[in-house]
Amino acid sequence: MTRKPKGELRRGWTTGACATAATKAALIGLWGGDVPDRVSIVLPKGEVFETPITISDRGDGWVSVGITKDAGDDPDVTHGALIIAKVSVSDGGVQFRAGDGVGIVTKAGLPIAVGEAAINPVPRAMMDDVVGEVAADYAATPDVCIEISVPNGAVIAEKTWNPRLGIKGGLSILGTTGIVRPFSCxxxxxxxxxxxxxxxxxxxxxxxxxxxxxxxxxxxxxxxxxxxxxxxxxxxxxxxxxxxxxxxxxxxxxxxxxxxxxxxxxxxxxxxxxxxxxxxxxxxxxxxxxxxxxxxxxxxxxxxxxxxxxxxxxxxxxxxxxxxxxxxxxxxxxxxxxxxxxxxxxx
Incomplete structure (x- = not known):
C-alpha cells in the first residue's frame, strides 16, 4: 500500500504543464535559434512553472525539446516520464498531433473529438497561448504543428484509465491548473x-x-x-x-x-x-x-x-x-x- 511521506508534501507539475514548457522552449529554438537551458511558463491560475530542459534536437524545419515530469510527492505513474514537444511550421494555425506514447481518442464522450490526439482542452489552450507569446517575441507567424510524445507512454498508459476510456496507443496530456497536488482525490x-x-x-x-x-x-x-x-x-x-x-x-x-x-x-x-x-x-x-x-x-x-x-x-x-x-x-x-x-x- 502506498503511504504518504511524513512532513510537508512537495507538489509537482502536470503532463500538460510539461508539454507547454517544452513547446515554448522548442519554439524559441525554432524562431530564435538557440534552445534555452531553462524555460518558464505562466500556469492558468497565474503561478509560474520553471524547469530545466532535459533534451533537445533539431532538423530541417523542426525543433524538439524534452522535459522530465516531476510529480512531486504524488504517486503519479507519469512521474519521471520524458514529455517531448516537436514543433514545425503548419499549413495554417496551431495543430496538435500525437507522437509516440500519446494516445488517440476512439470513443465519444471525452472533451476531445474522436480521432484527435489525447491532449486535453486546457493543455491545448496553454500551448496555444505560448505559440502566440513566442511568435510575438520573434515576429513570427503563429502557424505551428505541435507533436507531443512520451517515450514508453503506451506501457505507462496501461496503468491508467485510458484503455477503458477508449484512448488508444498511449497517455493523455492532462491538467487543468498545471499543478499536481500530492494525494489529491x-x-x-x-x-x-x-x-x-x-x-x-x-x-x-x-x-x-x-x-x-x-x-x-x-x-x-x-x-x-x-x-x-x-x-x-x-x-x-x-x-x-x-x-x-x-x-x-x-x-x-x-x-x-x-x-x-x-x-x-x-x-x-x-x-x-x-x-x-x-x-x-x-x-x-x-x-x-x-x-x-x-x-x-x-x-x-x-x-x-x-x-x-x-x-x-x-x-x-x-x-x-x-x-x-x-x-x-x-x-x-x-x-x-x-x-x-x-x-x-x-x-
Missing part, C-alpha cells in the same frame, strides 16, 4: 466522471462502480459487462453518485467488500479508512447481535453473524442509494476477499 474523481461520460455517449444502460479490483472482476463477470461500463469508483462513492445524479444511467451496480459497503450502508460516501469508520454499535443493533459491537472489523463481525449480515448490509446500502438517487435503478453486490458473492440486494 481530484484526478481519480475526474476519471470516474470521464468514464460516465464515455458510457453515456456509447449508449451504455448498465454501469458498475466497485471498490477494488477483486469486486470489479466479480461484478463484471456476473453481468458480462464490457470494460467501458466499469467505473473505477474506489473509495469515491460520493464522487460517482453525485455525477451520475446529474448524468444518469438507467442501471447502476455497486460492488465491494463487506467493510466498505457497510460504511456506504451507514451513510458514508467517502469509503477510505482515514475518512470514514464503521459504527459497530449500529451494526450490532441492525443484526440484533450485541456481540458485534465489540468486533474489530466488519469481517470479524461477519464470521460471527454469517451471511444474514452481508444480506442486511446489502439491503441497507441499497435503501440508502436508491432513496437518495431515485432516477436510477441500483443493485448491490457484497463480496468476500476471494471474490465470492456473500450478499446481494436489488436486481
Amino acid at each position: 481530484a484526478a481519480w474523481i475526474a476519471s470516474i466522471h470521464r468514464g460516465i461520460d464515455v458510457a453515456r455517449a456509447g449508449g451504455v444502460t448498465h454501469v458498475a462502480g466497485c471498490t477494488g479490483a477483486t469486486s470489479e472482476t466479480t461484478v463484471q463477470k456476473l453481468y458480462d459487462l464490457p470494460d467501458h461500463a466499469m467505473l473505477d469508483m474506489g473509495d469515491f462513492a460520493g464522487g460517482m453518485l453525485k455525477y451520475l445524479n446529474k448524468n444518469p444511467i438507467e442501471r447502476v451496480t455497486i460492488g465491494g467488500g463487506i467493510g466498505k459497503l457497510t460504511k456506504l450502508a451507514q451513510g458514508a460516501v467517502d469509503l477510505h479508512s482515514s475518512r470514514s469508520q464503521v459504527d459497530f454499535a449500529a451494526l450490532a443493533d441492525m443484526a440484533g447481535i450485541p456481540a458485534l459491537k465489540d468486533a474489530n472489523t466488519v469481517l470479524e463481525a461477519y464470521t460471527i453473524a454469517g451471511p444474514p449480515l452481508a444480506k442486511a448490509i446489502a439491503d441497507l446500502a441499497l435503501t440508502r442509494v436508491q432513496s437518495a438517487y431515485p432516477a436510477m435503478q441500483f443493485d448491490i453486490v457484497v463480496i468476500d476477499r476471494a471474490g465470492a458473492i456473500i450478499g446481494r440486494a436489488g436486481l
Whole structure:
C-alpha cells in the first residue's frame, strides 16, 4: 500500500504543464535559434512553472525539446516520464498531433473529438497561448504543428484509465491548473466522471462502480459487462453518485467488500479508512447481535453473524442509494476477499 511521506508534501507539475514548457522552449529554438537551458511558463491560475530542459534536437524545419515530469510527492505513474514537444511550421494555425506514447481518442464522450490526439482542452489552450507569446517575441507567424510524445507512454498508459476510456496507443496530456497536488482525490474523481461520460455517449444502460479490483472482476463477470461500463469508483462513492445524479444511467451496480459497503450502508460516501469508520454499535443493533459491537472489523463481525449480515448490509446500502438517487435503478453486490458473492440486494 502506498503511504504518504511524513512532513510537508512537495507538489509537482502536470503532463500538460510539461508539454507547454517544452513547446515554448522548442519554439524559441525554432524562431530564435538557440534552445534555452531553462524555460518558464505562466500556469492558468497565474503561478509560474520553471524547469530545466532535459533534451533537445533539431532538423530541417523542426525543433524538439524534452522535459522530465516531476510529480512531486504524488504517486503519479507519469512521474519521471520524458514529455517531448516537436514543433514545425503548419499549413495554417496551431495543430496538435500525437507522437509516440500519446494516445488517440476512439470513443465519444471525452472533451476531445474522436480521432484527435489525447491532449486535453486546457493543455491545448496553454500551448496555444505560448505559440502566440513566442511568435510575438520573434515576429513570427503563429502557424505551428505541435507533436507531443512520451517515450514508453503506451506501457505507462496501461496503468491508467485510458484503455477503458477508449484512448488508444498511449497517455493523455492532462491538467487543468498545471499543478499536481500530492494525494489529491481530484484526478481519480475526474476519471470516474470521464468514464460516465464515455458510457453515456456509447449508449451504455448498465454501469458498475466497485471498490477494488477483486469486486470489479466479480461484478463484471456476473453481468458480462464490457470494460467501458466499469467505473473505477474506489473509495469515491460520493464522487460517482453525485455525477451520475446529474448524468444518469438507467442501471447502476455497486460492488465491494463487506467493510466498505457497510460504511456506504451507514451513510458514508467517502469509503477510505482515514475518512470514514464503521459504527459497530449500529451494526450490532441492525443484526440484533450485541456481540458485534465489540468486533474489530466488519469481517470479524461477519464470521460471527454469517451471511444474514452481508444480506442486511446489502439491503441497507441499497435503501440508502436508491432513496437518495431515485432516477436510477441500483443493485448491490457484497463480496468476500476471494471474490465470492456473500450478499446481494436489488436486481
